[in-house]
Amino acid sequence: DQQVKQNSPSLSVQEGRISILNCDYTNSMFDYFLWYKKYPAEGPTFLISISSIKDKNEDGRFTVFLNKSAKHLSLHIVPSQPGDSAVYFCAASEGSSASKIIFGSGTRLSIRP
């Protein structure tokens, strides 16, 4: 049973447009949510996070939205750039320990010229 689901395995967006990556979760006890970005032949790197006490967190071109009632979060990238082409993992945890982080299966984002 996947507690964190990324239902879109891939997404293609034109450069300069907005990229929206979606993630759903089932465990209402999750209180911390993260997005990781992974380039080929590299490990995942932390991108942005949000606590359950917030519904939005912004960092430059990246904004994460959390809808607790729908158990849904999304990552918005605007404007999308070629360097954003990567696999994006959504993750959630109950509590602050990294060992409790549950990752989704990832969405491959491709930014086309």
Place this chain on the structure above:
Amino acid sequence: DSGVTQTPKHLITATGQRVTLRCSPRSGDLSVYWYQQSLDQGLQFLIQYYNGEERAKGNILERFSAQQFPDLHSELNLSSLELGDSALYFCASSVSQGGNTIYFGEGSWLTVV
């Protein structure tokens, strides 16, 4: 470069064999985590060590074991290998045993034939 070093980067071995994956955490990090990423799967947490002691256990098979040495490097031992063990194995590290900010290595590709 995250500062987390994993060796080997690629490994091909036969079913029934045993392999050891090695991880050197970032300088100063005391916690080491191991994750498995199978095809089309998210990152599955296997086990965490903190300063030489096991701290948390996830979906780690009994055929797998790990340890963290006094110099803080860690090894993941996989034995009686099966085809389904073919995956990308990531090591990650963090300063403390809590906290969500972890830094991933580039991973070790294991192919069991």
